[in-house]
Amino acid sequence: MTTASGGWTVIQHRYDGSVGFYRNLSEYTDGFGNVGTEFWLGLSYIKEIADKGNTTIRMEVSAADGSSAYEEWPEFRLGDAPTYTLHVGGRGIGTAGDSVRYFEQGNNGSDFTATGSYCGDIQHGAWWHNSYCTYINLNGEYATPGTRSRYDNGWGGMVYFSFKDKSSLKMSTIMIRRND
Incomplete structure (x- = not known):
């Protein structure tokens, strides 16, 4: 509750690979895992x-070398089920180095896809995939931090490209907070 003035609701948290994230859309719709892990x-x-x-949506990531970064996008919302199309307004701000605006421009307007979809299967995870899949794959395979996933030439790992290329991350947390 102290992160960036508090008030955040954590919507995703990964840090050790104890919960498998290679799941279908129904499971991503309903949720899974345990908030204690x-x-x-x-x-x-x-x-x-x-x-x-x-x-606002905020993504926090950390790498095997101990470095960490974040990025936030205002005006986050989702379209209706079953696609839950991503909508973000404004520019992302933060330290993750997203200067080419992958999430804001590349994933914005994309449907959430999981197993059974082209990108969900080759990148071994669920996300708001566009026609090129994604450069941010925080629901991908939890591989040994600092290594590359065996899926899709590394893209299938838990990666944030502008932060650590295709090196699998150690931790990711995604949070949302109402602005009003």
Whole structure:
């Protein structure tokens, strides 16, 4: 509750690979895991929270070398089920080095896809995939931090390209907060 002035709801947390994230859309819609360990809150709940007012999404990541970064995007919302299309407004701000604006421009307007979809299967995870899949794959395979995933030439790992290329991350947390 102290991160960036507090008030955040954690919607995803990963740090040791104890919970498998290679799952279908139904599981991502309903949520899985345990809030005391690794989990995904559920798209239906994320949408419900974001629908209550202007919302910011924040992604925090850390790497095997101990470095960490974050990025935030204002005006986060999701479209209706079953696709939960991503919508973010404004530029991302933070330290993750997203100067080419991957999430804001590359994933914005994309549907959430999981196993059974082209990108979900080759990148071994669920995300708001676009036609090139994604450069941020925080729900990908939890590989040994600092190594590359065996899936899709490294893209299938838990990666944030502008932060650590295709090196698998040690930790990721995704949070949302109402702005009003």
